[in-house]
Amino acid sequence: MDFAQLPAPPKVSAWLDMDALDHNIKLVNQKTQAVKLRIATKSIRSMDVLRYIQKHTPHFIGLMSYSAAESVYLLQNGFDNILCAYPTVDRASVAEALKYNQQGATMIWMADRIEHLHLLNEIGKQQEQSVEVCLDINMSMPLPKLYFGTKRSALMRKSDVKTIIEQAGSLSHITITAMMGYEAQIAGLAEHLPGKSLITPAIKLLKNSSKRQVSRRRASMVHWINKQGYPLKLVNGGGSGSMDFTSSQPEVTEITVGSAYYKPAYFDYMDSMQQFKPAAGFVLPVTRQPEKRVITCQGGGFIASGAIGTDKVPVVHYPPGLSLLPDEGFGEVQTPFAVDEAVIKQGNMPTIGEAVWCRHAKAGELAEHFNELVCYRGNKPLIVEGAAQVMTTYRGEGLCFH
Ligand SMILES: Cc1ncc(COP(=O)(O)O)c(C=O)c1O
Structure with missing residues (x-):
């Protein structure tokens, strides 16, 4: 958009450049066509925009929501196949969402601790139906003096997953059907942070090394969970900054993308986002x-x-x-x-x-x-x-x- 030509709005307002948005949607579609696409709603926060992207995305499979209450709202508005990406303790909203499962909708909840599974199981029991669960596998790379990644999930090693699966053995109202392995340190970390050019080479090195590790660890985790008798119907990974990498990983069935559509300023500092336009x-x-x-x-x-x-x-x-x-x-x-x-x-x-x-x-x-x-x-x-x-x-x- 040529901003010099635009009339100056008299009030503080937010703008959406539809030409740039279309460009970004096309680019996301090209880069991710090998897998299914799930939109990260936290990075959009507009029903209208979600519908617009969905309409222009042939391999759209569903949404990644960020809260239980938001998931209910999305279900109420006719969206289906929602993966709530962050564990919740909001029992009322989970119970509300389960009503949509009874009508045939797919709603999957994230878990990485036995407490999450107990809570979901209890609600499933009350509602007399099974709750679908996605295990969040921590894809961070802990090094002796540096933790390269995010501190979210408690499930890092197979032994962690083995323990939670064993503990969950007696829970009658949950079904583990999905796995997420989100490589945040690759997808969401910029190499060229303003005023920090000295650490750019180190970030690049770490990202490359982490990619090799994620490839090995995520694939082997998927294989292992399937072998334990939990056939995974979806394996979710990635984000805006890792589209090329994540889409090329054979174990991944779907990628989540959100920020790439608006391409906010932080993503200017990321090598993989240079073809995207500020929208x-x-x-x-x-x-x-x-x-x-x-x-x-x-x-x-x-x-x-x-x-x-x-x-x-x-x-x-x-x-x-x-x-x-x-x-x-x-x-x-x-x-x-x-x-x-x-x-x-x-x-x-x-x-x-x-x-x-x-x-x-x-x-x-x-x-x-x-x-x-x-x-x-x-x-x-x-x-x-x-x-x-x-x-x-x-x-x-x-x-x-x-
Ligand atoms: C679980 C998860 N998946 C994917 C993403 C990617 O979102 P975006 O494409 O907006 O960077 C995020 C972002 O934080 C996330 O938390």
């Missing part, structure tokens, strides 16, 4: 000019989750030549920017009423700040039947899931 962000109107070289916009905040660092701060996408003031950053309701001298000399100083187009560091979190994403196509707002087209977010529907 979503937010825009701030310039409302003040406190000094000759400083403009101040309405709106701000929008810092991303995760370890605190500059890679979690939004980036200015357009116009060029703006930099954040280190003492203020993206403020609570206002954000000042210093304007480069060269920009001023060229006569391009942004004036009051003009717009600063920005991108969030993460994908779905953008949608938590806005009721809707305003759609643009062909360098202008998309007008359908006389009205600006928007994609309503979860927040816009009055919903907030965690």
Whole structure:
């Protein structure tokens, strides 16, 4: 999208570049065609956008949800084949979701500890039906002085899985049908973090070595679980940053992708994401000019989750030549920017009423700040039947899931 051509919105709003989204959907489809595709809803957080991606994805198989309550909401809205990726203790929502199983929907719950299995079994017993379970296998790479990966699942070795399977032997209302082996350290870690170029070679080395290990460990775990008498109907892996790698792994039946569709700023720093186009962000109107070289916009905040660092701060996408003031950053309701001298000399100083187009560091979190994403196509707002087209977010529907 050529941001120079766009009309400046008078209010802080979120934008969705439909041309870039289409480009990203096509690229995801090309890269992942060897496996089935599951969309990570946490990275989209809009029913409209989920439906749009689904419609344009021939090998779409289902959704990866992030909470039990959200899973119920997705089932209520007609989605099927939902894998809730994170273990839950929200009994009421699990029980609610089970009603949809009775109507033929597929809903699978994540587990990596016996407590998870006990809880799911109890609810299954109450509802007189079996609950489908996916075992989350930890694909991190622990090294003597460095843990390369995420601390989520307690199931790392076959012995861990053997123990949980044995403990679960007496649980009559669960069925282990699936396995997830998410290689977060490959799929979600950028090599080129701002201000940290010295560690880029080390990250690349670790990622390559981890890929070799994941290939071996995940395949052998799948083989072993199947041999124990738990035929796996799905093996889920990957994420946006590992599409080429994960889709080429023979043991994987499906990949999860979310962030690649919006391509938020954090993914600019990742080698594997360079062909993707920024498709979503937010825009701030310039409302003040406190000094000759400083403009101040309405709106701000929008810092991303995760370890605190500059890679979690939004980036200015357009116009060029703006930099954040280190003492203020993206403020609570206002954000000042210093304007480069060269920009001023060229006569391009942004004036009051003009717009600063920005991108969030993460994908779905953008949608938590806005009721809707305003759609643009062909360098202008998309007008359908006389009205600006928007994609309503979860927040816009009055919903907030965690
Ligand atoms: C379990 C799991 N699978 C897949 C993903 C990939 O999501 P994305 O494509 O948005 O990076 C994530 C992201 O954190 C995840 O937690």
